[in-house]
Amino acid sequence: MAGLYRRPPPACSGRPPVVLTTAATMRTLREIMVPVQPFALRGDHITLDALLKACGLAGSGGEAKARVAAGDVTVNGETERRRGRKLRAGDVVEIDGQRIQLQAG
Secondary structure (H helix, E strand, O other): OOOOOOOOOHHHOOOOOOOOOOHHHHHHHHHHHOOEEEEEOOOOOEEHHHHHHHOOOOOOHHHHHHHHHOOOOEEOOEEOOOOOOEEOOOOEEEEOOEEEEEEOO
């Protein structure tokens, strides 16, 4: 057993370990690193532009429309360009490094 570890294990070799990243891994890291702000729905849905205004991420409907059209907003990890998209409980919206998760009210 004494000769089992002639060389140090890779984690102890002094070199940084090789990390293979995939889109799923990056999404998981983002979920860990960016805190989620909950948003309670009053009905069964809310439109994307109304959510941005309600959370204070857009000062007006025109600003919300412009941000969505510019591709600044992601819904469930995918860029969303429809300001009237209906969001339901469980959806996650990300903009400016902030994540909002919709919850049933």
